[in-house]
Amino acid sequence: MVELRVWAPGGVPEVRAGDDLVTLVADALAADDDRGHRLADGDVVVVTSKVVSKAEGRAVAADDREQAITDETVRVVATRAHDHGVTRIVENRLGLVMAAAGVDASNTPDGTVLLLPVDPDASARALRAGLQARFGVRLGVLVTDTAGRAWREGLTDITVGAAGVRVLDDLRGTTDTFGRTLEMTVAAVADEVAAAAELVKGKVSGRPVAVVRGAGGFVTDEDGPGARPLVRAPEKDMFRLGTAEAFEAGRRSVLGDGSGAPGLVVRDDG
Numbered sequence: 001m002v003e004l005r006v007w008a009p010g011g012v013p014e015v016r017a018g019d020d021l022v023t024l025v026a027d028a029l030a031a032d033d034d035r036g037h038r039l040a041d042g043d044v045v046v047v048t049s050k051v052v053s054k055a056e057g058r059a060v061a062a063d064d065r066e067q068a069i070t071d072e073t074v075r076v077v078a079t080r081a082h083d084h085g086v087t088r089i090v091e092n093r094l095g096l097v098m099a100a101a102g103v104d105a106s107n108t109p110d111g112t113v114l115l116l117p118v119d120p121d122a123s124a125r126a127l128r129a130g131l132q133a134r135f136g137v138r139l140g141v142l143v144t145d146t147a148g149r150a151w152r153e154g155l156t157d158i159t160v161g162a163a164g165v166r167v168l169d170d171l172r173g174t175t176d177t178f179g180r181t182l183e184m185t186v187a188a189v190a191d192e193v194a195a196a197a198e199l200v201k202g203k204v205s206g207r208p209v210a211v212v213r214g215a216g217g218f219v220t221d222e223d224g225p226g227a228r229p230l231v232r233a234p235e236k237d238m239f240r241l242g243t244a245e246a247f248e249a250g251r252r253s254v255l256g257d258g259s260g261a262p263g264l265v266v267r268d269d270g
Helices: 021-035 049-055 065-072 120-135 189-201 243-255
Strands: 005-007 044-048 059-061 073-082 085-092 097-099 112-114 140-149 152-163 209-213
Touching: 005 189, 021 044, 021 049, 021 120, 021 209, 044 049, 044 120, 044 189, 049 112, 049 120, 049 140, 049 152, 065 073, 065 085, 073 243, 097 140, 120 140, 120 152, 140 189, 152 189, 189 209
Parallel strands: 044 140
Antiparallel strands: 005 209, 044 209, 059 112, 073 085, 085 097, 140 152
């Protein structure tokens, strides 16, 4: 039998800057023991990046959220105007391509926004070390955030930081049930676990931590390289720019800047 079990303990209080997040998470997990949810070797603890950012003091004053997005942006991928303003898809300083650079204005005091952790992998390693010391079991830890996906409606959680989890499962070179050799299949295990955890954490339930049991085959002894392997390398990105940005890049490559050559009329009709 193959089984995956996922649960989200309650009891994590509102997190503030400077709080010991390891203790807050561990206390919630320990209290959950009474319900038969005792941590075991191979469990993966999934923590939303929002509480990590709060504990690390990543809430910043920002009367203008757009400026905070600009400050976190390394590269603009695409922009689109709509009835509520302009959506920017950008690459942030972590290499993640996300709407609004991952800047979050929900569940934060008025006049502030929440930035992603400075180093989510380091945050995951610290949580893993503290939780393993507290409970005496081998765990994986994921730090997750909500993101959209190209060509798909709706949001899901993805992994932005990892420790002790093999985040990709490279199946290339293996064979399927018909004996065919797989040539392209690399499963995003950490993102799949993150999405499963979000089903029990929810967006407004006040449960920022979940435990996933059944993915122990991907839990490693060492912390590993973190979540970075999940980020596609630029040379492998077939859709690096949005439509308008790609047109502009093409125009510049032909005409250059300030060349005085006749301009191209470019429309982005969506």
